[in-house]
Amino acid sequence: MRTVGHRQPKPISFAASATLLVEGARFNDEIHRLPSGHHSFIPKGVYRFKTHAEANRHQEECLVRGMASIARARHKGDVLWNSIAAPPLSTI
Numbered sequence: 001m002r003t004v005g006h007r008q009p010k011p012i013s014f015a016a017s018a019t020l021l022v023e024g025a026r027f028n029d030e031i032h033r034l035p036s037g038h039h040s041f042i043p044k045g046v047y048r049f050k051t052h053a054e055a056n057r058h059q060e061e062c063l064v065r066g067m068a069s070i071a072r073a074r075h076k077g078d079v080l081w082n083s084i085a086a087p088p089l090s091t092i
Contacts, residue, residue, distance in 0.1 A: 041066025
């Protein structure tokens with residue numbers, strides 16, 4: 001087995017520490033910046049495709065549409081860009 005890295009897990013402490021609190025707050029902030037499960041950009045529903053290529057194309061189109069909506073919102077300076085939903089697909 002190969003070990004990569006040298007970081008040691010921090011021990012669990014029952015005493016509060018300001019450095020651990022700050023580290024936990026930073027971790028929490030970074031986690032909230034990650035995309036959540038609500039932003040798949042694929043509209044809700046059941047989809048049936050004849051081929052895998054067709055399903056992949058649909059997924060890619062939804063992803064591109066969602067990324068474009070986020071880019072537009074960021075360009076406009078919208079603070080709540082996470083709440084943007086992808087527009088419905090007209091081809092379904």
